[in-house]
Amino acid sequence: MRDIHHFIGGQTLAGASGRFGDVMDPNTGQVQARVQLATIDEVDRAVQSAQAAFEGWASTNPQRRARVMFEFKRVVEARMDELAHLLSSEHGKVIADSKGDLQRGLEVIEFACGIPHALKGEYTQGAGPGIDVYSMRQPLGVVAGITPFNFPGMIPMWMFGVAIAVGNTFVLKPSERDPSVPVRLAELMLEAGVPEGVLNVVHGDKVAVDALLTHPQVHAVSFVGSSDIAHYVYRLGAEHGKRVQAMGGAKNHGIVLPDADMDQVIRDLTGAAYGSAGERCMALPVVVPVGQKTADDLRERLVEEIPSLKVGVSTDADAHYGPVVTAAHKARVEGWIARGVEEGAELIVDGRGFSLQGHEQGFFIGPSLFDQVKPTMESYREEIFGPVLQIVRAESFEAALALPSQHQYGYGVAIFTRSGSAARDFAARVNVGMVGINVPIPVPVAYHTFGGWKRSAFGDINQHGMEGVRFWTKTKTVTARWPDSALEHADSSFVIPTMR
Missing domain, CATH: 3.40.309.10 (Aldehyde Dehydrogenase; Chain A, domain 2)
Structure with a gap:
């Protein structure tokens, strides 16, 4: 029987937990594969791989990161039939729907191709006497996504596409029910030119989820699933100092x-x-x-x-x-x-x-x-x-x-x-x-934002679009003055600076 492994540091990694989940063929009702369920140490290995890759990836200029996104879009499109059949074999949705699943994910990748523009900060010249103020958006570090079974292609790309484009490195924990497509996407991201360790995939259950939510080197977590678990993810992640967006259930x-x-x-x-x-x-x-x-x-x-x-x-x-x-x-x-x-x-x-x-x-x-x-x-x-x-x-x-x-x-x-x-x-x-x-499924286009209210979403920032850029980055504001050495220095001041 086929075993589905973790993908860490650009390499396939056989798990050591001895615990497996069955991956079914919903069309026949038969087990078609086993997926390995990660230990806490294996989750840590994925995080350390992402941490080691972070400095180099974050310092890569946005235009070069965008080029990787362009190439990733190309290689996924070239393998659309392969990916759609793989997705359908584990999820059960028809091939045309699987292609739609992948295409909606690629639309966020298309948005991520424009990340140099989205990362531009603000600038004010002459905010005070000889003072300029400007802001910059910087990546958070190692971030994570926990995704559901119903969109094993789209939702991972919604998360890691923007997160990686802005300079983060990523650990993905997909659903153990249909895990093969997320692994293939990570392999194709590597083929597209992303460095080893930038995108890692660990499979698992609550052990892996809790390990990500409590890991001190994971700075943000995005989740999609049921509302009760979304609330749990939001609460536990926030308790451990993480930025969290947790999307829950619906009754549209x-x-x-x-x-x-x-x-x-x-x-x-x-x-x-x-x-x-x-x-x-x-x-x-x-x-x-x-x-x-x-x-x-x-x-x-x-x-x-x-x-x-x-x-x-x-x-x-x-x-x-x-x-x-x-x-x-x-x-x-x-x-x-x-x-x-x-x-x-x-x-x-x-x-x-x-x-x-x-x-x-x-x-x-x-x-x-x-x-x-x-x-x-x-x-x-x-x-x-x-x-x-x-x-x-x-x-x-x-x-x-x-x-x-x-x-x-x-x-x-x-x-x-x-x-x-x-x-x-x-x-x-x-x-x-x-x-x-007069639109029955009002999922916004990728350059707008996706999110619900009430028990459908926990957290203040939505997915993809500019909301996604804001979620996966932090803003740094710089106030700068370059005094003229020829001028006499001002006296010391003991009151709060103002722009009067």
Whole structure:
């Protein structure tokens, strides 16, 4: 059986813990590899490798670091098919979706190619008599990223792309469920010209996570995962003096006003709710039609549309989505469907018990649809993270606005309408971090920023864009005076300096 090793100092490193995690093929339900789980000493070895590489990389001028990013983009694009098939084989998403996963990561790499411009500081000439003031952005040192299973290509690149471009060195702890693509990305970064030790990958569980969060030479940590663990990561990292951004769970809503283009709404909803088997933090698992007529029409159209969705193996080019990532996750999603029924929601389409001929042991779940879901239900309040769409009816615009605004999660929300005034009012007032107007999955482009509110994010600085540059750097401000030796020196002053 294939073993997946750590990648430290530009070399493959076999772990010594004797502990392994199973890497499944979600299409067949069979174990395809083992991933080694790191010891505390192995995490330290990765950190020391990054520390040894830091001074040389940080002193490399930004333009040369940008050239590495350009080359990394090229080599990843050249291997897109290879990477997408590898990603799909471990995660289960269809090949086209895996390519989208990688492409969205590369868009942040494209942003990082412009890092010389993003690192420019500020300058004020003559801030006082003969005094100039300027600022500079400098890297933090060794930094780390802890990434989830659902985007094993995109989210690591979101993190290490900007962090490395600004001059840091990086230790990545990817999900142990689909760890091969992150290792390949580190190998390709080395091929692109980054020095050994700049990007390291250690696999592991809580032992590795805690080792990074408490290591004195790790200065910042970025995390994406569930909200409970995000809170834990934020708290433990902050207690150990680290800068932390920890992104958590989501329950994104799609508000459908009576004037919406229903044909477009149905197309957007099915893709956003069921794409990637619902395993996206920016999926759209809740739809809120406003008014009874809108709700009845929406329900009827969804019931007609859902049977046309094709669930298939990852390599099936005609499949809309593939299996979920593990048997345990399949059981969890099906448990939430059962819980919704227990709570009194109306299960219109039941995806449980779905079986794909020839792949009966795979982790497949058919699309499910609920109506008459109430805000008091636990199945509404919590994240299901599967191919399940819930209809929550609202009698008015204000009632629809209140649902995402009052929910514990606040990642994304979408509104479907032809009314510019309604959309503008909604975007201004809704208590959610990212808003789509007739856009079902409002993930911003790479040069803007990604982040949620409430229990969807812990920390004050978002990912990628200029927020990413700010997170991975520290600002130094210099106040300079070059006195003329020919002039008489000023007398000593015992009061605070001012610019009067």
